[in-house]
Structures are given as structure tokens and as C-alpha cells.
Amino acid sequence: MAVRGVVLGQVTFWRRAGSVPFAEDELTLAEELAGRAAVSVDNARRYSREHGMAMALQRSLLPSSLPRQSAVDVAFRYLPARAGVGGDWFDVITLPGFRTALVVGDVVGHGIHAAVAMGQLRTAVHNFSALDLPPDEVLGRLDELVARLDSDTSGTQITGSTCLYAIYEPVTGICTMARAGHLGPALVAPDGTASYPEVAVSPPLGVGGHPFETTRLTLWAGSQLVLFTDGLVESRTHDLDEGMERLRSALSGTAPRDPEDLCRAVMEQMLAPSRAGEPPAPLTDDVALLVARTGLLDPVRVANWEVAMDFAAVASVRADCVRQLRQWGLDEIVFTTELVISELLTNAIRYGAPPVRVRLLYERSLVCEVSDGSSTSPHLRWASTTDEGGRGLFLVAQLAHRWGTRYTPEGKVIWSEQLATGEGGEGSEEADGEATPATPSPSNVPPPNGGSASGGPR
Structure with missing residues (x-):
């Protein structure tokens, strides 16, 4: 039994003793059977090998x-x-300012x-998130990438793939999201009520x-917040509407459940037979489920100042920041923070537009944010030895652990992050590591009107 020059095995045919020998047409039939079997x-x-390669590749690409x-x-x-490896995926990405991006997507097709x-x-989503773009711009760039990939290849097309990208900010409790053809998220309130927000x-x-909308x-x-792919709610035994209702029922409950327990309960109920006595239906599509329980940054770890467009105001704000840092026990980084705030604030007053604001955030690290109403972004330059200026951002880049710019509807924010080495800074070295996320405190509840829950000097 051979195919493509490779011997795969041997086929033997017997007849009882005394039987007539195989006829010519019987030998032809035997050869045909052996060939088809080979x-x-x-x-x-080949399928098993490709399936195994696709599974290994998929496992290596998922977090x-x-x-x-x-x-x-x-x-x-x-x-x-x-039946085959699909293209469902998810991700959790840490963003500056203690924000978090939650992503789930579904690529068209199956296989490698x-x-x-x-x-x-x-x-690509990781690279776009590093630019600190809002969700609609991330999806816009992803849309262009998919179109370009399809135009550059003559093989399998991925146009029609879906994605949902959300950014949660723990200072205000605001979650901004956009979706490209993907199912919307489910939301479970602290009292256990489940719903599908618009x-x-x-x-x-x-x-x-x-254009993508946010x-x-x-x-x-x-x-x-529950993000999922259509494989969780669609199957051969029930339609999408029935699956969405089953998911709402699985998410609802009076007793608070942590994300791990909620994931377990959802998978058990959604993969169970829809009718009693029926066997579980085999999965015809990948299933991705991501559950994120929100927390708020403690208001005592947030400080805000609104600054007049006057260079004389810099000294006053700098002194207020120093007092705040000493209250947080961050005496060891007071000097560097003074320099960072002075440079960023002076640049905002000189080149920006009102309103100018300063915000300090302290958790595992210290984040300094200076915002203004201008959308003009600064850039790092190497000043020559004879230049009298142009070294501000270079100084910030040298003093900070990292820094960057993000745009907002009101203008822009220039931020810098420093590893906390004072009181409470023991965990700062883990800020960029891989580990199970810390549990947020559910006691910090934002005001009903959705305003900022931040505190501190203003």
C-alpha cells in the first residue's frame, strides 16, 4: 500500500483452502481498494499533521x-x-495611566x-495600542491592515473578520469601546443583573x-464586562437569539461571583445540551470568553490641579505636588518628579492651549499627566551643544521609566511613569511582568452621574 512514492503498509487477501485462484478482475479490484485506502x-x-501544527501555532499565539x-x-x-482550528482570539493589554484594553476577535475561516x-x-492590535489610540482609531488601522493583507495574498481571504476593542479607565470608571462586526459585550451589575448594553x-x-463609532x-x-465570540452562543442546535438568552441566564445571579467562578458557570451552562436527554453538541466553532471585573483607583491615590496659563503658576503647582508625594511616602522620587512636572508643565504653557491640568496617579508606580487643549504633539530631539533650549523632553525621557502622548477629545495628555521606590513601592517592579491581575476593590463606587471619582488637591 503506497502513495506518492511512500510505502504506508501492506494489504493481504486470503481465500479458503480449495478455492479457485483470484481472477484478473478481482486482482484489479484489490489493487483499486489498496490504492484508495493508501x-x-x-x-x-496530512490532516492530522496540519491540524496539530495549527493547534500548536494557535496555542503559541494566544496569551x-x-x-x-x-x-x-x-x-x-x-x-x-x-472539526478544525479557528481564528478566535482575545487579549488584555496594559495601557498608561493604569488603564486596561480588553480585546476579542474572530478571524474568518479555519485551519492554519x-x-x-x-x-x-x-x-497588530498590540502595536496599535502602544500608540495609545482610542478604540475607533485602533479598529480603523486594523481595517486598513486586513484590506492590505488580502490584496497582498492570493490565498485565504480574511475580510469579514470581527473585533471588539474596549479601554477601561479605573480613575473615572468609564469604559470606551468600538466593535467591527463583532457581538456586543454583556454586562453584569454588582447585584448580579445581566444585560446587553447598546x-x-x-x-x-x-x-x-x-467610520468606526465609539x-x-x-x-x-x-x-x-463579558466579551465573547459567536461560538459561545451559536450552534447547530439553537440560533443566535436563543444562545444570547441562554448566556444572559447563565450570567444572572444574586450572589456575587468572581470572574473565575463566572467563567466556569458560563462554560458549564452554555456547553450543556439545550434539551434534557440530548448529548452535548460537538463544538463547530472556537469559543473565546473573557470576563473582566472592574475596580476603581482609590481616590486618595489621585490628585488634580488646574493651572493658569502663567509661568508663575508652575512653582505653586510644583510645591503642591511635592507635598502630595510626601503624603504618599514617595520621598525618594520627589526631586525627579519636580523636574518632570516642571518641564512638562512649562511646555504646556508655552506651546499648548487652555485648559492646562496636572494629574498624579499612584498605585504600583507614579504617573504624572499634564494635559492641555492643543492637539500638537511634542517630539524628542537631540539638542546640540550650542542650543539654549530643546532639552526638556530629553530630560523627561532620561528620568522617567517611560513616557508618551495620547490624544483626547479635548486635546492631548503628556504622561510619564516612574517606578515607586518609597512606601508601597515594593510591587512596582512587577508592573511590567506577567502574573495574575490583582483583585480590584469593589468598595470604591463611582457617583451615579458617571463623574470622576478622583480626589486630592484641585
Whole structure:
């Protein structure tokens, strides 16, 4: 039994003693059976090898652990389809200012091509998030990437893939999200009530021609945001509407549950037979589930100042910041923080537009933010020895652990982050490590009107 020059095995045919020898047509039939069997065995070997490669590739591209952060407590589940490897994926990305990005997506198709495309999109989302872009701009760039990938390749097309990208800010409790053809999230309130909030939907990735819309939700501390792919709610035994209702029922409950318990309960109920006595239906599509319980940064760890467009105001704000740092026990980084704030604030007054604000955030590290009403972004330059200025951002870059710019509807924010080495700074070295996220405190509840829960000097 051979195929493509490879011997796969041997086929033997017997007849009882005394039987007539095999006739010519019987030998031809035997050869045909052996040939077809060889092709079938070879196809099965090839499929198993490709399926194993796709599974290994998919496992290597999906996150095995989540970054340590304080904004949300996260749990996840991922189950591959029985028939073939799909392109479902999820991610949790730490952003500056203790914010967190939650991502879930679904690539069109199955097999190794879908796994490769999933890896490309996940890497692209990481790169776009490093630019600190809002959700609609992240999806806009992802849309262009999908269209470009499809135009550059003649193989499997991935236009029609979906994605949901959300950013949660633990200072205000505001979650901003946008979705490209993906199912909207479910929201579980602290009292256990489950609902599907209205989130603007845009066309799938690669379609082009349509702007992506954002939706802002104000979440109470202890709320749980549930992101998922269609494999969780769609199957051959029930339609999408029935699956969404089953998910709402699985999420609802009076007793508070942590994300891990909620993930377990959802998977058990959603994968159980829809009718009593029926066997569980095999998974025809991948299932990705991401549950994030929100927390708020303690108001005593937030300080705000509004600054007049006057260089004389810099000294006063700098002194207030020093007092705040000493209250937080961060005496060892007072001097460097003074320099950072002076440089950023002076630049905002000289080149920016009102209103100018300063905000300090302290958790595992110290974040200094200076915002103004101008959308003009500064850039780092190397000043020559004869230049009298132009060294401010270079100084900030040398003193800070990292720094950057992000744009807001009101203008821009220049931020810098320093590792805390004073009181409470023992965990700061873990800020960029991989670990299970810390559990947020559900006791810090934002005001009902959705305003900022930050405190401190103003």
C-alpha cells in the first residue's frame, strides 16, 4: 500500500483452502481498494499533521497568562472547535495611566491560515495600542491592515473578520469601546443583573468605507464586562437569539461571583445540551470568553490641579505636588518628579492651549499627566551643544521609566511613569511582568452621574 512514492503498509487477501485462484478482475479490484485506502490513510496523516501544527501555532499565539494590572480582575476560557482550528482570539493589554484594553476577535475561516491571520491581527492590535489610540482609531488601522493583507495574498481571504476593542479607565470608571462586526459585550451589575448594553456596531474588518463609532459606558466598581465570540452562543442546535438568552441566564445571579467562578458557570451552562436527554453538541466553532471585573483607583491615590496659563503658576503647582508625594511616602522620587512636572508643565504653557491640568496617579508606580487643549504633539530631539533650549523632553525621557502622548477629545495628555521606590513601592517592579491581575476593590463606587471619582488637591 503506497502513495506518492511512500510505502504506508501492506494489504493481504486470503481465500479458503480449495478455492479457485483470484481472477484478473478481482486482482484489479484489490489493487483499486489498496490504492484508495493508501490515499485515505495519507490524507488522514496530512490532516492530522496540519491540524496539530495549527493547534500548536494557535496555542503559541494566544496569551497563556495576563499582565499584572489593577484596573480589572480578569478570567478567560478558550476552547478550539472539534472539526478544525479557528481564528478566535482575545487579549488584555496594559495601557498608561493604569488603564486596561480588553480585546476579542474572530478571524474568518479555519485551519492554519486562520491561525496565522489571528497572530497577525493580535500583533497588530498590540502595536496599535502602544500608540495609545482610542478604540475607533485602533479598529480603523486594523481595517486598513486586513484590506492590505488580502490584496497582498492570493490565498485565504480574511475580510469579514470581527473585533471588539474596549479601554477601561479605573480613575473615572468609564469604559470606551468600538466593535467591527463583532457581538456586543454583556454586562453584569454588582447585584448580579445581566444585560446587553447598546454598543454602536460598525462593519467587519476589511470592508472599508465606514467610520468606526465609539460608545462610552460608566461602570460601577464590581461590574463584570463579558466579551465573547459567536461560538459561545451559536450552534447547530439553537440560533443566535436563543444562545444570547441562554448566556444572559447563565450570567444572572444574586450572589456575587468572581470572574473565575463566572467563567466556569458560563462554560458549564452554555456547553450543556439545550434539551434534557440530548448529548452535548460537538463544538463547530472556537469559543473565546473573557470576563473582566472592574475596580476603581482609590481616590486618595489621585490628585488634580488646574493651572493658569502663567509661568508663575508652575512653582505653586510644583510645591503642591511635592507635598502630595510626601503624603504618599514617595520621598525618594520627589526631586525627579519636580523636574518632570516642571518641564512638562512649562511646555504646556508655552506651546499648548487652555485648559492646562496636572494629574498624579499612584498605585504600583507614579504617573504624572499634564494635559492641555492643543492637539500638537511634542517630539524628542537631540539638542546640540550650542542650543539654549530643546532639552526638556530629553530630560523627561532620561528620568522617567517611560513616557508618551495620547490624544483626547479635548486635546492631548503628556504622561510619564516612574517606578515607586518609597512606601508601597515594593510591587512596582512587577508592573511590567506577567502574573495574575490583582483583585480590584469593589468598595470604591463611582457617583451615579458617571463623574470622576478622583480626589486630592484641585
